[in-house]
Amino acid sequence: MTLTTPKPAPCVAIIGGGPAGLMAAEVLARGGARVELYDAMPSVGRKFLLAGVGGMNITHSEAKPAFIARYGARQNKMTEWLADFDAEALRAWIHGLGIDTFVGTSGRVFPTDMKAAPLLRAWLKRLRELGVRIHTRHRWLGWNAEGALRISGPSGEQAVKAAATLLALGGASWARLGSDGAWVPLLQARGVAIAPLQASNCGFDVAAWSPFLQDKFAGAPLKNVSLCLAGESPRLGEFVLTATGIEGSLVYALSAAIRETINRHGRATVQLDLLPQTPLNKLQAALGKPRGSQSMAKHLHRQAGIDGVKAALLRELANKDAFNDPMQLARAIKVLPIELIRPRPLDEAISTAGGVPLEQLDAGLMLKALPGTFCAGEMLDWEAPTGGYLLTACFASGRRAAQGILGWLKQQAE
Numbered sequence: 001m002t003l004t005t006p007k008p009a010p011c012v013a014i015i016g017g018g019p020a021g022l023m024a025a026e027v028l029a030r031g032g033a034r035v036e037l038y039d040a041m042p043s044v045g046r047k048f049l050l051a052g053v054g055g056m057n058i059t060h061s062e063a064k065p066a067f068i069a070r071y072g073a074r075q076n077k078m079t080e081w082l083a084d085f086d087a088e089a090l091r092a093w094i095h096g097l098g099i100d101t102f103v104g105t106s107g108r109v110f111p112t113d114m115k116a117a118p119l120l121r122a123w124l125k126r127l128r129e130l131g132v133r134i135h136t137r138h139r140w141l142g143w144n145a146e147g148a149l150r151i152s153g154p155s156g157e158q159a160v161k162a163a164a165t166l167l168a169l170g171g172a173s174w175a176r177l178g179s180d181g182a183w184v185p186l187l188q189a190r191g192v193a194i195a196p197l198q199a200s201n202c203g204f205d206v207a208a209w210s211p212f213l214q215d216k217f218a219g220a221p222l223k224n225v226s227l228c229l230a231g232e233s234p235r236l237g238e239f240v241l242t243a244t245g246i247e248g249s250l251v252y253a254l255s256a257a258i259r260e261t262i263n264r265h266g267r268a269t270v271q272l273d274l275l276p277q278t279p280l281n282k283l284q285a286a287l288g289k290p291r292g293s294q295s296m297a298k299h300l301h302r303q304a305g306i307d308g309v310k311a312a313l314l315r316e317l318a319n320k321d322a323f324n325d326p327m328q329l330a331r332a333i334k335v336l337p338i339e340l341i342r343p344r345p346l347d348e349a350i351s352t353a354g355g356v357p358l359e360q361l362d363a364g365l366m367l368k369a370l371p372g373t374f375c376a377g378e379m380l381d382w383e384a385p386t387g388g389y390l391l392t393a394c395f396a397s398g399r400r401a402a403q404g405i406l407g408w409l410k411q412q413a414e
Contacts, residue, residue: 009034010163010409013149015140017044018178019391020377021168022123023398024405029130031406036160037132038151039178040139045120046177047170051391056116058094058101059087059109059388070389072256074382077358081396084403090392097122108388140169142186163412164372164405168398171352171378172197179352183379187356191369195357200383201350201390202255203247204268204340213316218243220309225250226276229257230269236276241309245340253385256353259343272336274310280334287326296323306333351390353383364404365397372408376401 012028014021017039025035037044051057060067067087071078085093091101091109099119100112111119127134141150141157148159172181184194209218220241226234227250239248251258254270261268275283283304291299300306306314318332346352356375360367366374376397384390 010413011036011161012164012166012405012409013038013160013162014166014168015039015149016166016168016170016178016377017041017134017136018168018170018377019045019048019394020398020401021166022127023395024166024168024376024402025127025132026123026130027399027402028405029127029132031402033163033406033409035130035132036135036162038135038138038140038160040137041178042136044124044134044136045116047174047179048120048391049116050174050177051116053116055114056111056119057108057386057388057391058111058119059090059392061087061103061107061109067389070387071382071384071393074358077382078393078396080363081393081400085396085399087388087392090395093395094119097126106387140167140183140186142189163409164374166374166376166401166405167379168375168377168401169379171355172346173199173349173352175347179378181352187367192360192367193357195354195381197346197352197354198259199343199346199349200255200259200353201252201386202259202348203242203245203251203344204255204258204262205245205342205344206339207341209241209243209245210316213241213312214243217241217309217312221248222272222274222309222313224277225310226273227251227254227270229254229261230271232257234271234273234276241313244344246338247344249386252350255343255385256383258340259353262340262342266341268340269337270340272313272338274306274314274333274336275304278304280330283333284327284330287330304333350386351378351383353381355379355381357381362404364407365401366404366408374401374405 010033012033012035014025014037017037021037025037028035068075068079094101101109102112103109138151138153141152144150144159148161151158151160169183170179173179181197188194221238223238226236228234235250235253237250239246239250258268286303289303300311317336322328322332356379358381362368365376377394384393
């Protein structure tokens with residue numbers, strides 16, 4: 001009797017140990033692949049851990065149509081990804097790691113302890129048990145003449161031959177955590193078109209604030225306000241005045257539209273409502289009351305609750321004549337224009353837009369120009385606001401790519 005030696009499991013190399021790469025590693029290992037994961041940093045999941053500082057917002061609980069709409073121009077593609085792994089599936093997966101979650105008042109979903117580290121520790125333990133091998137301090141340098149992966153590690157450079165490769169290298173924000181965009185020229189040299197990387201979920205600069213506003217109010221939050229581009233629906237929330245402009249959650253929600261307006265016109269004007277809960281006519285009536293010997297600052301405080309950073313910003317941006325006309329002043333409070341001239345530098349952004357266009361990939365996220373090479377995560381050309389949408393899509397793309405790899409390996413073996 002002739003005994004046949006079982007075929008070894010195919011080796012899949014994953015470059016990048018963020019949420020997309022780690023999720024792909026789990027799916028691949030469960031699918032029977034031998035997984036070797038390489039990350040340039042001393043440990044994996046560094047940006048994931050940083051995102052958890054102050055509260056790990058893992059996903060969002062809003063209804064699926066509204067959730068999908070957060071991905072803007074890419075929502076049709078995200079519908080495909082999230083069909084396999086949506087917010088509810090992500091929560092169930094987290095619960096499977098022994099981590100409970102809860103929905104906050106804003107609809108955002110958090111681990112019960114609000115921390116990322118316990119989740120990551122439990123996940124890495126699962127991956128080790130599945131046989132995933134993780135190589136830290138190993139940087140991908142491209143391919144050699146034979147098509148093997150060039151990996152530089154503590155012991156020097158090695159050539160890694162893999163049955164398939166997943167690139168999950170992140171965008172180009174937070175370079176100190178590993179997302180440095182160094183992969184762009186490597187893919188371009190192989191004929192892969194790359195959409196320019198741009199800041200997303202970022203702050204923006206104004207031409208200049210007055211020294212008074214900078215000195216007294218840089219870092220001050222503007223709460224219970226609304227913001228919009230002209231002609232768009234306003235969004236409620238809060239943001240922060242910075243020494244050079246504005247940033248914060250409300251600004252991040254509009255960052256894609258603001259950035260694209262600046263790209264087209266060289267600047268963008270957002271309209272700030274300092275009192276979104278107060279109708280214009282009611283505000284006009286309040287400000288129209290006689291103020292007698294009271295200063296305008298005192299009048300604004302008593303009649304409208306405008307003081308502190310809101311009063312300072314109103315003084316900074318409103319027409320000076322408005323302070324002599326209650327009707328005009330009320331209109332300024334309701335529609336205060338802030339002219340923005342540029343996004344903050346890419347490395348300050350929470351995430352990036354641009355990257356590998358989705359049109360360069362097949363349905364399984366394999367590069368059409370490089371059969372056997374797949375991409376996932378933030379290095380792909382899509383973007384979303386903060387609130388759990390970024391992480392959810394990164395996880396979903398990692399699963400999608402891993403399923404694509406397993407299907408492709410099966411085809412190659414037939």
